[in-house]
Amino acid sequence: MNSLGELRQRFREALDPLVDDPARLLEMILPAQDSRFGDYQANCAMPLGKERGCPPREVASEIVERLQVEDLCEPVEIAGPGFINLRLRQDWLAEQVNQLVHDPRLGVDGTDHPTMVVIDYSSPNVAKPMHVGHIRSTVIGDALARTLRFLGHQVIADNHLGDWGTQFGMIIYGYKHFVDADRYTQDTISELSRLYRLVNDLIDYHQAVADLPGLEEEIRDREQQLTQQPAGQADRDEEEQKEQASQLRRLQAQLDDAQGRLAQQRKKIAAVDEDEVLAARAAAHPGIAEAVLQETARLHEGDAENQQLWEQFLPACRAEIEKIYRRLDIRFDVEHGESFYHSQLGQVVEDLLENGLARISEEAVCVFGDKYDTPMIIRKKDGAFLYATTDLATIQYRVATWQPDVLLYVVDHRQGEHFEKLFDAARRWKCPDLDMRHISFGTVLGDDGRPFKTRSGEVVNLESLLDGAVARAQEVVTESDESKPGGAELGEQERVHIANVVGHAAIKYADLSHNRTSDYVFSYDKMMALEGNTATYMQYSYARVQSIFRRGEVDVDGLRSSFATILLQHPAERHLALGLLQFCEALDQVLEDYRPNQLTSYLFDVAKRFSTFFQECPVLRADDDAVRQSRLLLCDVTARVIRQGLELLGIGVVDRM
Numbered sequence: 001m002n003s004l005g006e007l008r009q010r011f012r013e014a015l016d017p018l019v020d021d022p023a024r025l026l027e028m029i030l031p032a033q034d035s036r037f038g039d040y041q042a043n044c045a046m047p048l049g050k051e052r053g054c055p056p057r058e059v060a061s062e063i064v065e066r067l068q069v070e071d072l073c074e075p076v077e078i079a080g081p082g083f084i085n086l087r088l089r090q091d092w093l094a095e096q097v098n099q100l101v102h103d104p105r106l107g108v109d110g111t112d113h114p115t116m117v118v119i120d121y122s123s124p125n126v127a128k129p130m131h132v133g134h135i136r137s138t139v140i141g142d143a144l145a146r147t148l149r150f151l152g153h154q155v156i157a158d159n160h161l162g163d164w165g166t167q168f169g170m171i172i173y174g175y176k177h178f179v180d181a182d183r184y185t186q187d188t189i190s191e192l193s194r195l196y197r198l199v200n201d202l203i204d205y206h207q208a209v210a211d212l213p214g215l216e217e218e219i220r221d222r223e224q225q226l227t228q229q230p231a232g233q234a235d236r237d238e239e240e241q242k243e244q245a246s247q248l249r250r251l252q253a254q255l256d257d258a259q260g261r262l263a264q265q266r267k268k269i270a271a272v273d274e275d276e277v278l279a280a281r282a283a284a285h286p287g288i289a290e291a292v293l294q295e296t297a298r299l300h301e302g303d304a305e306n307q308q309l310w311e312q313f314l315p316a317c318r319a320e321i322e323k324i325y326r327r328l329d330i331r332f333d334v335e336h337g338e339s340f341y342h343s344q345l346g347q348v349v350e351d352l353l354e355n356g357l358a359r360i361s362e363e364a365v366c367v368f369g370d371k372y373d374t375p376m377i378i379r380k381k382d383g384a385f386l387y388a389t390t391d392l393a394t395i396q397y398r399v400a401t402w403q404p405d406v407l408l409y410v411v412d413h414r415q416g417e418h419f420e421k422l423f424d425a426a427r428r429w430k431c432p433d434l435d436m437r438h439i440s441f442g443t444v445l446g447d448d449g450r451p452f453k454t455r456s457g458e459v460v461n462l463e464s465l466l467d468g469a470v471a472r473a474q475e476v477v478t479e480s481d482e483s484k485p486g487g488a489e490l491g492e493q494e495r496v497h498i499a500n501v502v503g504h505a506a507i508k509y510a511d512l513s514h515n516r517t518s519d520y521v522f523s524y525d526k527m528m529a530l531e532g533n534t535a536t537y538m539q540y541s542y543a544r545v546q547s548i549f550r551r552g553e554v555d556v557d558g559l560r561s562s563f564a565t566i567l568l569q570h571p572a573e574r575h576l577a578l579g580l581l582q583f584c585e586a587l588d589q590v591l592e593d594y595r596p597n598q599l600t601s602y603l604f605d606v607a608k609r610f611s612t613f614f615q616e617c618p619v620l621r622a623d624d625d626a627v628r629q630s631r632l633l634l635c636d637v638t639a640r641v642i643r644q645g646l647e648l649l650g651i652g653v654v655d656r657m
């Protein structure tokens with residue numbers, strides 16, 4: 001049973017005769033921060049007192065008088081200005097935790113209001129290898145899909161692959177001009193990646209050359225502005241001097257920034273100029289950027305050659321991405337890429353024009369909204385459709401196919417404006433009541449606090465990132481095995497298997513344990529620490545329980561189905577039991593604002609409670625048999641909660657580490 005849910009229900013009954021809208025007050029009943037004050041705390045008397053102009057303590061007494069919780073709580077206390085402190089009864093707690101022993105769902109009842117949710121996540125552009133930027137959308141989306149399903153919602157996991165954009169124009173152009181036929185037959189995907197990078201570098205090169213004069217001019221201007229700043233004058237008042245100094249600093253910072261960009265562009269240009277082959281190619285393809293756009297346009301218009309190349313490239317690109325999904329245990333129900341919607345885009349634009357939602361502005365078709373000055377363009381002057389057009393067609397399709405209640409888009413925060421405009425247009429067009437959300441997330445950073453790059457400044461390839469994690473995990477596992485008091489226990493093959501589970505888990509968990517809206521610094525060392533909020537620690541706690549069972553030669557199935565019960569005699573036992581009962585509450589919190597870090601925090605808390613319990617309460621060497629069995633059961637429920645919680649995050653466990 002969900003204790004918090006039950007308490008809120010009881011409060012609702014008590015508050016109903018007192019206020020019109022108890023719902024907002026019920027949210028103020030929360031787990032207590034400090035267990036000395038009880039298990040839960042209700043802070044609703046304070047705002048209510050304020051509204052009514054009477055002392056909150058009085059309001060609190062009034063609520064407590066009406067509150068009927070004798071069966072689940074100790075006598076309720078009012079503390080300080082009017083906090084209502086709630087402590088669960090020992091017998092109630094014991095009864096609840098004993099139910100977990102036999103409950104395969106570990107007290108998670110599932111929702112009373114099942115909804116149909118379409119989640120759009122991962123969604124990489126497929127002509128290039130997946131990189132570190134894709135990890136967040138992939139694992140956050142997967143964790144949300146798993147959690148929603150577990151709670152009884154219907155979920156369609158949809159991978160909106162970028163399989164139709166300019167990146168294909170790039171490899172088509174690359175293929176036509178630079179392909180190495182042997183390499184293409186031997187290893188298609190690596191040749192396609194090489195072509196992608198080559199074309200990208202050449203485009204970048206010409207862009208950098210073209211940007212140079214403007215950048216140099218910007219620097220000259222800034223330098224001039226700086227020299228024209230009046231020198232600090234002693235007769236000015238303090239305010240003015242301060243203002244002047246900050247103006248100077250601002251100008252200097254802008255100058256530094258422009259100089260930094262210039263240095264970067266020059267480096268890029270030099271890298272090509274110094275490479276004879278590359279320089280010759282750059283010289284031979286001056287209009288490459290434009291030509292790539294034309295190749296893309298030709299593909300979209302149905303040009304036979306480009307269409308045929310696209311059909312040839314796509315399976316290789318998809319197979320490459322599939323490899324990563326297999327490693328990470330990521331699954332989708334559908335993978336309708338952008339190309340799937342191509343034939344519908346014309347109709348979408350016509351429909352929006354007819355409805356008066358779109359209009360022509362400067363020869364382009366645009367949807368204007370209230371919030372932004374710039375419109376959302378859905379057809380360019382040259383007739384080309386855009387990312388937004390495809391997204392509108394996608395919403396139309398999803399609504400018609402699945403009649404969803406909720407659409408979630410797990411996408412980088414930089415696309416915030418795109419989604420606001422998109423949702424606004426879609427609401428006015430098709431689905432006024434649909435709950436559409438951008439589940440946005442921050443950036444993965446390197447040690448230097450900038451977006452994570454390789455030493456040579458390239459984006460980090462996801463596959464090599466995973467390889468790196470598995471290699472590290474191998475070291476951690478070997479070291480920990482070899483330092484076991486009774487000597488190493490694991491064979492080579494088992495170590496490899498464990499390193500695989502631990503390495504992938506570490507990457508996922510590190511990502512999921514950060515609040516999704518913040519940036520975080522990528523660190524192999526931190527994510528595989530044996531102590532702390534890491535997957536490794538969680539997996540270690542799980543393995544520790546399994547090792548207790550092995551050492552005690554415990555028949556776990558037999559124990560579960562025996563008459564043994566959990567007794568809560570020691571405070572550490574009680575504390576752990578309460579934590580285990582809050583699993584269902586943690587999952588509710590995850591879905592409140594679609595934040596998997598609510599679950600990682602919860603699991604970390606449980607693992608810490610378990611560790612205290614384990615230090616203070618002997619299990620195999622407990623004084624009598626009933627206590628021993630009770631503690632073994634607590635260990636078992638703990639392990640199951642950890643395993644189930646990790647599974648909802650897409651993370652596996654191992655029996656020994």
Ligand code: ARG
Pocket residue numbers: 120123124125160161162391394409411
């Ligand atoms: N392919 C896009 C990108 O890499 C992300 C797509 C997100 N989903 C969507 N329906 N727009 O930026």
